[in-house]
Amino acid sequence: xxxxxxRIRASRALTAVMTLALVYAxxxxxxxxxxxxxxxxxxxxxxxxxxxxPFALWDNVGETLTYHDGVFVRWLLNTLLYVVAGAxxxxxxxTLAGYGLSKFAFPGRRGVISVVLAAVAxxxxxxxxxTFLLFSRLGLTNTPWAVILPTMVSPFGMYLMWVFANExxxxxxxxxxxxxxxxxxxxxxxxxxxxxxxxxxxxxLFNIVATWNNYFLPLVMLSDPExxxxxxxxxxxxxxxxxxxxxxxxxxVVTGSLLTxxxxxxxxxxxxxxxxxxxxxxxxxx
Amino acid sequence: MVVPPTRAPxxxxxxxxxxxxxxxRWIGWLFVAPFxxxxxxxxxxxxxxxxxLSAYQxxxxxxERFVGLDNLLGAxxxxxxxxxxxxVCLILAVQVPxxxxxxxxxxxxxxxxxxxxxxxxxxxxxxxxxxPGVIATLLWGFLYGDQFGLVHSVNDTFGWHVPNPLSGxxxxxxxxxxVTWEYVGYNMLIFYSALRVIxxxxxxxxxxxxxxxxxxxxxxxLPALRPxxxxxxxxxxxxxxxxxxxxxxLKSLAPNVISTYYTPNMYAYNLSFxxxxxxxxxxxxxxxxxxxxxxxxxFQAVAARRKDA
Numbered sequence: 001x002x003x004x005x006x007r008i009r010a011s012r013a014l015t016a017v018m019t020l021a022l023v024y025a026x027x028x029x030x031x032x033x034x035x036x037x038x039x040x041x042x043x044x045x046x047x048x049x050x051x052x053x054p055f056a057l058w059d060n061v062g063e064t065l066t067y068h069d070g071v072f073v074r075w076l077l078n079t080l081l082y083v084v085a086g087a088x089x090x091x092x093x094x095t096l097a098g099y100g101l102s103k104f105a106f107p108g109r110r111g112v113i114s115v116v117l118a119a120v121a122x123x124x125x126x127x128x129x130x131t132f133l134l135f136s137r138l139g140l141t142n143t144p145w146a147v148i149l150p151t152m153v154s155p156f157g158m159y160l161m162w163v164f165a166n167e168x169x170x171x172x173x174x175x176x177x178x179x180x181x182x183x184x185x186x187x188x189x190x191x192x193x194x195x196x197x198x199x200x201x202x203x204x205l206f207n208i209v210a211t212w213n214n215y216f217l218p219l220v221m222l223s224d225p226e227x228x229x230x231x232x233x234x235x236x237x238x239x240x241x242x243x244x245x246x247x248x249x250x251x252x253v254v255t256g257s258l259l260t261x262x263x264x265x266x267x268x269x270x271x272x273x274x275x276x277x278x279x280x281x282x283x284x285x286x
Numbered sequence: 287m288v289v290p291p292t293r294a295p296x297x298x299x300x301x302x303x304x305x306x307x308x309x310x311r312w313i314g315w316l317f318v319a320p321f322x323x324x325x326x327x328x329x330x331x332x333x334x335x336x337x338x339l340s341a342y343q344x345x346x347x348x349x350e351r352f353v354g355l356d357n358l359l360g361a362x363x364x365x366x367x368x369x370x371x372x373x374v375c376l377i378l379a380v381q382v383p384x385x386x387x388x389x390x391x392x393x394x395x396x397x398x399x400x401x402x403x404x405x406x407x408x409x410x411x412x413x414x415x416x417x418p419g420v421i422a423t424l425l426w427g428f429l430y431g432d433q434f435g436l437v438h439s440v441n442d443t444f445g446w447h448v449p450n451p452l453s454g455x456x457x458x459x460x461x462x463x464x465v466t467w468e469y470v471g472y473n474m475l476i477f478y479s480a481l482r483v484i485x486x487x488x489x490x491x492x493x494x495x496x497x498x499x500x501x502x503x504x505x506x507x508l509p510a511l512r513p514x515x516x517x518x519x520x521x522x523x524x525x526x527x528x529x530x531x532x533x534x535x536l537k538s539l540a541p542n543v544i545s546t547y548y549t550p551n552m553y554a555y556n557l558s559f560x561x562x563x564x565x566x567x568x569x570x571x572x573x574x575x576x577x578x579x580x581x582x583x584x585f586q587a588v589a590a591r592r593k594d595a
Contacts, residue, residue, distance in 0.1 A: 010400055010401060010402045011398075011400040011401070014395055014398070014400050014401055015401055015402055017395070018392070018395055018396075018401060018407050021388075021392060021407075021411060022406075022407060022410045022411065024467070025410055025411050025413060025414055025467070025470075025471065026410065026413075027429070028414075028417075028422070028425040028426060028429060028467070029413070029414075029417075029425075031425065031428065031429060031436065032425055035428070046439075047439045047443060048428070048429065048435065048436040048439050049436070049439075093320050093321040093324060094321065096317045096318070096320060096321060097317060097318045097320070097321035097322070099317055100314045100315070100316070100317025100318040101314070101317075101318060103314070104313055104314025104317065105311075105314070106311055106312055106313070106314030106315050106318075107311065107312075108315075109314060112318055112322065116325070118579070119325070119329055122329070122333075122575050122578070122579060125528040125530055125551050126527075126528070126550075126551065126554070126571045126572075126574050126575040126578065127328075127329065127332050127333070127571070127575070129336075129554050129555065129558050129567055129568065129571050130332035130333065130335055130336035130339070130568055130571055130572075131328060131332040132558070133332075133335060133336070133339060133558075133564055133568065134331060134332050134335040137335075149324065149327065149328055150328040152324050152328070153321070153324050153325050153328050153329060155325075155329075158321060184313050184316075188317075209415070209416065212418065213417075213418035213419060213420075215418065215419060215420045215531050216530050216531065216551075216555075220555070220558075220559075230418075231418050231419075231420040231421070232420075234420065234421065234424070235420050235424070235535060238424055238535075238538070239538055250428075253424060254428075257421045257424060257425065260418065260421060261416065261417055261418075261421060264416045264418075265413060265416045265417075268413075268416045269409060269413075272409060272412070
């Protein structure tokens with residue numbers, strides 16, 4: 001498996017050091033898993049890394065899903081909407097644009113490339129407040145569009161697709177299709193799209209994680225809990241404990257966090273080989 | 287959409303290939319246009335609007351007053367912004383090298399072939415990246431708690447005196463730890479991918495020359511990591527300037543330690559949403575955006591020059 005040749009034995013010291021690193025990576029996750037099985041009261045009184053009190057995981061899950069008329073489920077559906085429309089849209093736009101920049105020498109191409117690459121260095125969070133101000137003037141704030149539209153633009157995704165199209169779609173193949181009389185759109189659909197698919201999956205994964213995990217943009221754009229994604233909703237539950245005369249619901253925050261992580265972690269482990277190929281394409285070429 | 291040519295053939299016969307090439311000159315725009323349209327609405331327009339807003343001042347009575355560069359100059363001289371920028375620079379100077387270094391060491395270790403269960407380490411260290419920053423912060427917040435969190439449990443159970451991670455001295459390292467936890471595996475995977483594409487001939491040549499594993503790591507693997515290191519550092523620079531989730535969420539646990547202007551982003555956010563100072567907030571966002579871009583581009587330029595030297 002390793003590229004380094006022959007006479008290699010596993011090193012115990014190295015394995016020990018890396019095991020420590022793994023313990024560090026898993027510590028909060030183990031805490032989360034253990035804590036999700038506890039009741040609100042034993043959560044606050046027992047040792048964090050071991051089970052205690054009655055096994056309350058299923059009760060906690062039930063309560064999380066039904067608390068406040070099932071608002072958690074609503075947040076989950078919102079998150080899915082933002083992921084499908086935002087991350088899906090971002091991937092589609094990045095693919096088209098990356099391919100266009102890679103395969104057509106159109107007037108203004110260099111200008112487009114430099115503007116978009118410059119945008120990679122503009123922090124999206126620095127943009128969030130001005131975008132909020134602009135969108136609020138346009139009457140878009142507090143609607144799903146306020147979250148979906150900014151999510152649909154991924155300069156980094158476009159950069160990756162550009163690099164990927166340069167590498168994986170040979171110009172000679174496109175020439176052949178053109179000589180056969182295929183229109184550019186048809187060539188794109190039936191020839192290039194298939195060659196681009198590993199890159200598309202990578203960009204889609206990046207965008208899904210970024211959208212699923214996004215907090216700042218929806219926090220800025222939305223004030224109505226009806227439209228919150230999971231991240232904003234969960235933090236609101238957490239903050240509820242520190243407001244005056246409120247009832248702390250830490251066990252729901254913990255269980256909700258677990259329910260938020262699990263689907264992404266599963267999708268992530270199943271598709272992780274695509275990450276590696278994509279990361280290689282994005283990081284090795286300069 | 288590609289529109290089929292409907293023009294009647296002109297009197298002058300243009301060669302077929304040249305005609306289709308000229309027609310094709312603009313087709314690239316059709317592919318790029320949808321992206322650019324949304325890009326203009328969500329990136330260019332907000333930047334322009336921020337510029338417009340920063341040139342005005344909201345008066346209590348009588349609407350807006352044009353103040354030109356006053357807001358921007360005020361932001362540049364703002365002591366609170368200096369404090370916030372100083373804090374992210376500290377993160378940049380300490381946390382980013384620690385995280386990048388650890389990630390490189392982990393990647394080299396996994397690639398060395400001297401680990402049992404290398405796959406488990408690779409996937410396991412990457413897993414925290416799947417955890418939303420908000421949840422990562424909530425989790426570490428619970429672990430940090432010295433009233434009823436894990437720190438409290440440990441002190442209680444073993445009689446230790448682990449200092450409160452959310453006290454004045456330790457809050458910034460505590461935030462740095464969360465960021466490291468979230469991204470070390472992600473960076474490791476970038477480095478690991480870069481190591482996997484080193485051609486086997488290089489290793490064979492090194493073996494023929496009698497190079498040992500350390501020598502191979504130093505002379506072949508580290509240079510191969512260079513471009514990936516540059517990219518990872520670039521994203522970390524941008525990420526540090528954007529720091530918001532971790533301090534903003536920990537603030538509820540340590541309201542007296544973490545101020546409303548703890549990071550530049552928290553400052554811009556709180557000016558807008560707590561203070562209604564939209565014009566000044568836009569100026570802060572612009573100044574921070576420019577500072578980030580300058581930092582990122584400077585780093586990239588220096589890295590490129592080092593490579594040529």
